[in-house]
Amino acid sequence: MTVVYEKVALIGLGLIASSMFWAMKRGHVAGHVSGYARSAETRDTARRIGLCDTVCDSAEEAVKDADLVVLAVPVGAMASVAQAIAPYLKAGATVTDVGSVKGTVLSAVGPHIPQGVHFVPAHPMAGTEHSGPESGFATLFDNRWCLIVPPEGADETAVVRLEDYWKALGANIERMDPEHHDLVCAVVSHIPHLIAYTMVGVADDLQRVTDQEVIRFSAAGFRDFTRIAASDPTMWRDVFLTNKDATIEMLGRFTEELFALQRAIRTGDGEQLHAYFTRTRAIRRSILEAGQDTDAPDFGRAKVER
Ligand SMILES: NC(=O)C1=CN([C@@H]2O[C@H](COP(=O)(O)OP(=O)(O)OC[C@H]3O[C@@H](n4cnc5c(N)ncnc54)[C@H](O)[C@@H]3O)[C@@H](O)[C@H]2O)C=CC1
Numbered sequence: 001m002t003v004v005y006e007k008v009a010l011i012g013l014g015l016i017a018s019s020m021f022w023a024m025k026r027g028h029v030a031g032h033v034s035g036y037a038r039s040a041e042t043r044d045t046a047r048r049i050g051l052c053d054t055v056c057d058s059a060e061e062a063v064k065d066a067d068l069v070v071l072a073v074p075v076g077a078m079a080s081v082a083q084a085i086a087p088y089l090k091a092g093a094t095v096t097d098v099g100s101v102k103g104t105v106l107s108a109v110g111p112h113i114p115q116g117v118h119f120v121p122a123h124p125m126a127g128t129e130h131s132g133p134e135s136g137f138a139t140l141f142d143n144r145w146c147l148i149v150p151p152e153g154a155d156e157t158a159v160v161r162l163e164d165y166w167k168a169l170g171a172n173i174e175r176m177d178p179e180h181h182d183l184v185c186a187v188v189s190h191i192p193h194l195i196a197y198t199m200v201g202v203a204d205d206l207q208r209v210t211d212q213e214v215i216r217f218s219a220a221g222f223r224d225f226t227r228i229a230a231s232d233p234t235m236w237r238d239v240f241l242t243n244k245d246a247t248i249e250m251l252g253r254f255t256e257e258l259f260a261l262q263r264a265i266r267t268g269d270g271e272q273l274h275a276y277f278t279r280t281r282a283i284r285r286s287i288l289e290a291g292q293d294t295d296a297p298d299f300g301r302a303k304v305e306r
């Protein structure tokens, strides 16, 4: 495979950045990868496991001469990181991010990007409940979607180059506008996480009256919820704080449906329940047919060979 960017800088060295690094190495997608993480402990870990060609002690040093700068920090930290690196960006470079929310990133990061530097946000629709520099693996993005969300008037050559980069990491790409992105992600990712957090919280409350039975007898469905509810608290706090409108809107629809099902149970309307569950089963089948089933229970996924 050919090198898409000669020098790539990764800011934030967690699950997504480390997976990008291993995928870049696998496909020879970048000539040189530098990395920076805020904590000295993360930088030490990165050096120990060979994550990045150079681990820098400042963001300034990491982005120097970079053709692509990837912001891979929680959404709430994107703007301050962009502000800090702005004076050191090379003319003609591209800044991208991998944040789970796009409207806020565009409005908060965009103003910090200097003239002559391209800004092309992106969002890989792939992840796990694990975080940190040791959780990444090269195959994370294989056959998964990466949504590309260019601001109005973005340079087409820079956008296509970033798309080529994500394809080289194994992903399929699709362009979206930020409002649509945030609505779609509220449905397919953000609300499901909120529901998982709530279900596990309810079970934890109940545990106090059921003498550990929730843990002892937990069935597969509940275990799937606990996997999702083990996701990084900082990352998910930021997702809900920055995708407020779409999540509130979708949560409203969700509670309406929940009340409808509650009513069907109370009134003994088996037909309605059966019809509903038949419809949702078909959705699962269509996901499997599309080959997007990498979220099936697999508690050892992060141990996949890098
Ligand atoms: N975890 C997932 O499944 C997915 C996450 N994302 C997005 O990717 C981004 C990164 O997520 P992960 O790699 O999972 O997170 P992570 O928690 O594994 O890594 C985050 C990194 O950012 C650093 N960081 C945190 N606050 C910072 C700050 N204020 N300044 C500088 N560095 C800071 C941390 O030290 C760490 O190195 C987030 O914006 C998240 O929304 C996107 C797709 C999937």
Ligand SMILES: O=C(O)C(=O)Cc1ccc(O)cc1
Binding pocket: 099, 100, 124, 125, 126, 127, 128, 129, 189, 228, 295
């Ligand atoms: O682990 C899971 O089930 C996920 O849903 C991963 C994920 C988390 C956040 C994103 O913005 C995209 C994908």
